[in-house]
Amino acid sequence: MNIIVNGQPHEVTKATLADMLSELDFTSPAIATALNGRFVPREDYSETSLSEGDRLEVLAPMQGG
Numbered sequence: 001m002n003i004i005v006n007g008q009p010h011e012v013t014k015a016t017l018a019d020m021l022s023e024l025d026f027t028s029p030a031i032a033t034a035l036n037g038r039f040v041p042r043e044d045y046s047e048t049s050l051s052e053g054d055r056l057e058v059l060a061p062m063q064g065g
Contacts, residue, residue: 004055018045021058032059 002011005024014020017033017040033040034057040048050056 001050001052003050003053006056006058012050015050016046017048017050017056020050020056021045026058028060030061033057034059 001013001015002009003020004010010024012020012023014023017035021027021031021033033045035048035050036055
């Protein structure tokens, strides 16, 4: 299925957010996600289904000062 991740098209084979994040190597526990503009809590990743054309933003905290 084709989805947009951080503005870039991706072909993914996994149907849940948790599985797709793993498939695309987003493995850090310190990330936040928004699916189609709505925040998805980490505890909901395994229950959140993906659909063709979904838009996902994956954000990680930045360090520095």
